[in-house]
Amino acid sequence: MDEKDWVAIKTLYEEKNISRAAERLYVSQPALTYRLKNLENEFGTSIFLKVKGGIEFTSEGIHLASYAEEMIKKLQLTKDYMLNMKNEVRGTLRLGASSNFAQYKLPKILKQYSNQFPLVQFNVNTGWSTEIMNLLNSSVVQLGILRGNYRWHGMKTLLHRERLCLISKREVNLNELTTIPFINYKTDSSLKNLITGWWNDRFxxxxxxxxxxxxxxxxxxxxxxxxxxxxxxxxxxxxxxxLYTYGLSYKNGEPVLRNTWLMYHQDSLKLAAVKQFIDFINKMKL
Structure with missing residues (x-):
């Protein structure tokens, strides 16, 4: 097995569908099927079984997928540390960021960092903070920028605190909110709990x-x-x-604030690109 085999097995295990896995890998379905058949011949066992709507991995296939994921991580770490042995800041910065931060803050940060360290490349994942936490726990990303408070046993730095705001097209009386049409949106549990906590405190x-x-x-x-x-x-x-915006406060006058954290494993500090990014973003006014 080589790196392409590991990636193929890992992607197929995630998708549970050969055509979708082929699309993600930018290869044809016959080419992927041929590679998988060769792997089955190499190990002398079936990796998966075809079922209605997709595939199911066999016990041997599940073990192989776990091995492939572990080898991908080890190879990436080896590449990171090999690049880090040189005297210049270079390599790939693997970063996960919450969607809002990625949309409104991250592009400017990455552009300025890239101007200072042009040999560093970026691999960025965005999504809800709960998703970024999972990527961080599984070492898919080296750094995670999460919004809200999450239990984390590694290193973390508070990047920013912001207020929650009520928004409206016209002026409103906050005391009459229960009678005004309210628009909800899908979000992670951290923000939803913060909004619900404020509402229950006031109404x-x-x-x-x-x-x-x-x-x-x-x-x-x-x-x-x-x-x-x-x-x-x-x-x-x-x-x-x-729009009219109203900064929210609890009954006791305390503002309703949401924290943005930078989280990472201490071992990541051994990589120059990661350490320089942490120092860089901590100096910025967010």
């Missing part, structure tokens, strides 16, 4: 939800068209939105 009845949207940007567009109000993190707001 004894639930919001009058009249619309559910798939993401925050869609929700904001609905608010722009005066279809209701919503609550968004401050990072999502732009001057061009032309």
């Amino acid at each position: 004894s009845t639930p919001p009058r939800v009249t619309m559910e949207t798939d993401r925050q940007e869609t929700c904001k567009e609905m608010v722009k068209n005066d279809l209701g109000v919503s609550i968004l993190p401050e990072i999502c707001m732009q001057p061009s939105d032309n």
